[in-house]
Each structure stands twice: as structure tokens, then as C-alpha cells.
Amino acid sequence: MQNFDYMTPTRLIFGENAIEKLHDVMTAFGKRVLLTYGGGSIKKIGLYDRVKEILTDFEITELPGIQPNPKYDPSVLEGVRLCKENDIEVILSVGGGSVLDCSKAIAAGAKYDGDPWDLITYKVKAQAALPIVDILTLAATGSEYDCGGVISRTETNDKIGYVDPLLFPAVSFLDPRYTFSVSKKQTAAGCADAMNHTIEQYFCEDSTLLNDGFCESMLRSLMFNTRKCLADPEDYTARAEMMLCCTYGCNGILSLGNSDSGWPCHAIEHALSAYYDITHGEGLAIITPRWMLHILSDRTIDRFVKYGVNVFGLDPTLPKQEIAEKAINETYFFFESIGIPMHLHKLGIGPERIDEMAHHIAVNEGLENAYVPLTEEDIKKILTDSL
Amino acid sequence: MQNFDYMTPTRLIFGENAIEKLHDVMTAFGKRVLLTYGGGSIKKIGLYDRVKEILTDFEITELPGIQPNPKYDPSVLEGVRLCKENDIEVILSVGGGSVLDCSKAIAAGAKYDGDPWDLITYKVKAQAALPIVDILTLAATGSEYDCGGVISRTETNDKIGYVDPLLFPAVSFLDPRYTFSVSKKQTAAGCADAMNHTIEQYFCEDSTLLNDGFCESMLRSLMFNTRKCLADPEDYTARAEMMLCCTYGCNGILSLGNSDSGWPCHAIEHALSAYYDITHGEGLAIITPRWMLHILSDRTIDRFVKYGVNVFGLDPTLPKQEIAEKAINETYFFFESIGIPMHLHKLGIGPERIDEMAHHIAVNEGLENAYVPLTEEDIKKILTDSL
Secondary structure, eight states, X not given: OOOEEEEEEEEEEESXXXXXXXXXXXXXXXXXXXXXXXXXXXXXXXXXXXXXXXXXXXXXXXXXXXXXXXXXXXXXXXXXXXXXXXXXXXXXXXXXXXXXXXXXXXXXXXXXXXXXXXXXXXSSXXXXXXXXXXXXXOSSSOGGGSSEEEEXXXXXXXXXXXXXXXXXXXXXXXXXXXXXXXXXXXXXXXXXXXXXXXXXXXXXXXXXXXXXXXXXXXXXXXXXXHXXXXXXXXXXXXXXXXXXXXXXXXXXXXXXXXXXXXXXXXXXXXXXXXXXXXXXXXXXXXXXHHHHHHHOSTTTHHHHHHHHHHHHOOOTTSOHHHHHHHHHHHHHHHHHHTTOOOSGGGGTOOXXXXXXXXXXXXXXXXXXXXXXXXXXXXXXXXXHHTO | OOOEEEEEEEEEEESTTGGGGHHHHHHTTOSEEEEEOOSSHHHHTTHHHHHHHHTTTSEEEEEOOOOSSOBIIIIIHHHHHHHHHHTOOEEEEEESHHHHHHHHHHHHHTTOSSOTHHHHTTSSOOOOOOOEEEEEOOSSSOGGGSSEEEEEEXXXXXXXXXXXXXXXXXXXXXXXXXXXTOOHHHHHHXXXXXXXXXXXXXXXXXXXXXXHHHHHHHXXXXXXXXXXXXXXXXXXXXXXXXXXXXXXSSSSGGGTTXXXXXXXXXXXHHHHHHHHOOOHHHHHHHHHHHHHHHHOSTTTHHHHHHHHHHHHXXXXXXXXXXXXXHHHHHHHHHHHXXXXXXXXXXXXXXXXXXXXXXXXXXXXXXXXXXXXXXXXXXXXXXXXXXX
16 A cells, blocks of 8 residues: 545535525635636526626626636636736636636636746646635536646647646535536536546556445446436436546545556547547547557456456456456447447547657656556557547 | 535545654644643554654643543543643644544633533534644544544543534544554454444435445455454554545545434444443444344345445345345454454443433434434343343
8 A cells, every 4th residue: 555645625515505605605715706617508507697696795707718628828828817907816616627627727827927837837836826616517527626627738739737735626516406407428528537537546556445446336326327317417316426426536535545557548638639629538438448458468457357347247257358358348338328439530530640649648648657557659559449 | 315515624644654744744833732642552652752753843742641432521621721821832642533532622622711511512612723633543433534523521421522623633644553553452443433434324314326335345445454454463554454444434425415324323332431431442343233133124124235235245136134134143243253242241231221321312312313213212222132
């Protein structure tokens, strides 16, 4: 078991009408608020109006239009400018993981005099950040319960994970009803995202019986509840459990004491969505089973057997190789069954830039230290198998 | 799924040599420290000397001699007095859950002008508390990761759970090596404590697939690793995983969104140890299977079947009643196998005060709202069956 230094101070206010506590929560941070959101879905579901109604006595500056795979330019830069100009005291992020990730970068940038890119690339360590409160409308990334965000810079094809304990949301509001209107496509992508977060932590060299059980429970619950959400988008219980599952994805609670796996599928997918701006969860779902097949070996087979037996209920008396291959197939077929296009070409991605992406990943992502080390050739193979 | 409002801001510094960060951590809180500990085991293992050596430049006031089932008088009162007299800035609790529970009550009392009993009984809501840092030497209560403590007042046979978000430890140091010297008796009692914490959250009306899996993983891991710790007290990996498991016991993470079970075994055991000052974990181990048998019914049987199949690997094709009874027997035999005296009479407790205890519990513990409501007669029956 590995040493660790862990903390997640975020307060979770979860359930129907959680938002009733919003006014009290916000009051503790100040009256000058930057309200961040995305393309307007929060207006369609009435959440925007509800927030404005609750916060009538606050001074609200708005940053709308934050895109999926949130962009450094214009969103982060614009947010930082607005915070400084309006002496913002707290950021209220209303939306999914992209809005929240962007808000985290803004929170740090607002307290820094130089170019926020210095912080995101760790050239300079942030000394402070604005407090963040969020109202989540998508179960997927777990950003509501971690201190990281992923920011894309289009002109350099960079998609960078920016992590700092200063960036934990102070309070996350999680009302499963706000996810009722999430499309089937985004529901499935959210599930794939959270499942991959779990898989990235489960497949490692050194893990505990406890963490293995936690991860297996996550995966079973995510599959069961996603199917229910797709069958009935307003199934409160299924949406709620899915929301809770996703919350645990990235704050480390699933792998305390485990060795670091290197998060290889994320490393590969980040290049894919930096180059092609695809939906993160779909990219992960496509990469995951190809990566699994690529790393299956005598060294890793026992992990796959455990995964197959405990997650998919496979017969433990079968030959190991058969269980492992079945488990990988089950993973693939589950993603396919929830409607994810399981080939890169279906997302409009051809072989043209695979060499370039593989090189970018090999140089920037440190996968030589992953659970199963991956060379540029390995990455090229996984990407090619995913076409 | 139930609404919840959840937070655990404690920082966990876990692993070999975690204590190397102690000086930096303490410096952030101030130089005037109240060092709390128990009967001297921290001196035997060299931890007391190590702490003093690390904190040579701190002003340390000591409160030794805190007993198991920590006492309001003298420990809490004496600690509060020392804090006020010495203008203490931070409490450093070195020991097990009893020392830490006592330290929490002191932390609140030190910031209150009246009788600290007012706070513990919720007559007055605490407005502030001293920060607490702890170094844990026993895997059991989970107090290192929750905001509650249990305080006994001998003259009134009260044993009261005192819970307030102000009482989360700021930082908990968890070095599994400090538990190498824990006796077989205390190792087993710690396991029973943590298993019961899990069982109290698992047996409820409304739970999630996710939480059920978390709890089942906890129970399997606790049993597996306790056996290893008993076979080899210096098995680092087993001690470490046991320590991590116990940490999750009481902060709610195992049951977010579950309905409240009422924690009936704890309610009953608290009276037992208030009247007889027995080891909490042993009391719980004795009560648990008797309580299970008492509440087994058509309404609860599916929960017992799930428990039996997923925790003990019982054959799911057997008749339900058989699985449920076997699961309860397995629980009993596991506790017996790790050396816990499974009858109250073995702890010197006879039938004499059962009526009195049952009345005390029925009046004070609100078990009419438990998962399976318990009347005074039910409690009497469970206690009598435990003799």
C-alpha cells in the first residue's frame, strides 16, 4: 500500500430542492458573483431564472457560452477579465464539468497578475483562488468534488489537466432533477467518462481489496443506473445514484493507497479531443477496450479476471484468458449498447493525424510510467485499433 | 434516495513516516499545544519521544491518562481548564479513538464560557472550537475522519454521542506501524467496531447499489485483513488496509443518500459500556448477531440474503431463510474466531441491570425510529439473548 496525502473539503448539498440553501451559501462568500454557464440549456430547464430569482440581492456578472472542452481563449481569459474588472468575490458555476473546469481556471487566474496560462502549465504556482460554488446539471466528470480541471488551447492542440488543492469547489449543489433533460448521447458519454475514471484507478499494480470493491461497485452501479436513465430519463432514483457515482470519479477516494496507473486512456483521449474537439466520454469509451486488449498479458491477466468476475459476473471457473477476453468484450458491448459510436471514424476521425497525436502523447503524457508502460508505437497501435 | 448535506474536510496524511510532516502541519495552527494521550502506550512505542523531538520549538501542555470510554470528569473538564489557562491554540491528540473523542469535547469546551456539558448535551450550540490534529494508534472508531465523539459521565450512566461539524480533525496522521503493537484483543475489538459501523449503515430501508457495494467491500476487507493482522501483527499491508477501512466507518461516506437506520446496536452498546465500562467493540460484536436474529422477518429478509451472498459468499440458490440464518451465524462465528468473548456474562455482566438499561435506552435513544423499531421489550430481549 502506497502512502498518500488526501483531502476533499467540498460540501455536497444533494437532492431535490437542494437549491433552497443557495442564498445562505452564497451570502457567506460575498455579494459580487461571476455566474458562469454554457450554451443555454440552463435557461431551457428554468434553472437560470431560478438562480437569478434566488440571488436578486446579489451583483451578478455573467460569463455565458462556455463550450465543451472549455477553451483558454476566449472563456478563461474573458472570465479572468470580468473578475478583475468587477472585483468578483465568488464564482457560481451552473452547468456541467466543462463550465466548472473553466470556472476553476478563472478562479485561479483572477487572483494572479500575470498570464493565467502560467498557472495552468505550472510555470507559476497559484497562491490563491476565488471560492467556487457550483450547481451541477450533468453527471459525468466529477469536477464538482475534485480540485482539477481540463483546459484546451486550440492554437497549440493542448488539452491540459490543471490540478491544485485551491480549486476544490467550496460547495456543490447536486439536484438530480437538473439532469432529467440531459440527452441520451450525453447521458451515455457521462457514464463512459465515470466508468473510465474508475477503470483508470482499478487497473494498477498495487491496490487494496477495499478499493477494488469500491471500484467494482461503482462500475456495476453506473451500468445498471445508466440503462435505467436511458429507458426513463426522469427516473429520479437512477439519475440520483448516477450523479453520486460520478461525483466519486476523480477525487482519489477510489484509489487511496493504490499505486498510480498513469491514467493512460485519459492521456490518449485528451489528444483526441484537443485535435478533434470530440465528446470526452465518447472518446474514452472508444479507447478503453482497445487499450485493455493491448495491455492484456500474463502480467495483467489476473486483474482482468477479477474485473470480469466481479463487474460482469463472469464464471470464475473458465480459463483465465477466456474470462479476460470476455470481460473486454463486455466492456465494448456495454458502451455500444448505450449508444456510443464505438469507432473513431464514426466521429469523423481518420488515420491522417494518428502519427502526430501519438507523438504528442508520447512526448507530453509520461506514459512510460503507466501501469503498463506505453511507447509511441503502442499509442499509435491503440489509436489505429480504435479507428 | 434521500437528500443529504455532506462534508469531510479532514486532511489524511497516511503511511510510513507520515509524521515527517507533523512540524509543518502544526506550525500552521500555532505554537501553544495541548498534547492529549492515554495510558502510556505511546511512550512504549517511542511515539511520545518522537513527537516531543519534532515539536521541540513548541510550548506543549500535556493531558495524559485519558481512559477508554473517555470521561467527562476528570478528562474533559481538566483539558478545558488547561486550554484556558495556557491559551492553547491547537490540540494534538496522540492515541486511539477515546483520546480523540475526548479531545473533540475539549476543543469545543475550550471556546465556551459555561459548563462544557451544555455543549455535549446540545443545550447550547458551540460557536467555535480549537483545531485538532491527531496521530492515530488504533484502527477502530473512525473518529479521525468524522466530527463526532462519545463522552461518558459516570455518575449518571450517560454515554453521549456529541456531533458537530466544528469537530472534524484538521489533519489526521495515519501511520499503520503505530498499530503493530496493538494487542490481539484490541485489534479484534477495533475490527468489530468498524464492522458494526458498516452494518449499522447497510441495514436500512432505502439504500443504493453503490453504497451496498461499498459496505460489502468494507466488511470483506475488514475480515480478511483482521485475520492477517492477528496472524502477523507486523503485516504492514494488512494493518494499513485495516486502518483505511476503519477511517470510513463513521463519516457517512458509506451511506450517502441512504435512509437513517438509527444505529440500534450502538444505542444498546452505549448503555452497556456506560453501566459496565466494557470495551466498545466487544459489546458491539456481542449485540450485533442477537439484534440481527431479532429483526429477521419477511420485511428484512432480502437485506440479510444480500448480506449473506455478497459478504460471506453464501450460495444464492439456497432458500432465503436459510441464507439469512447462515449469514447471522457467520457473523457470530467470525467474531468468535477472532477471539471476542461472545457472551455478556464473560465480561462479568449478569441479568441484574438489564431492565434498567433497557429502560434507559428506550427513553433516551429514539429506537422507535430505527430501521426495525425497537421497544423497551425488544431491547430487553436482545440484551437477555446476549447474556
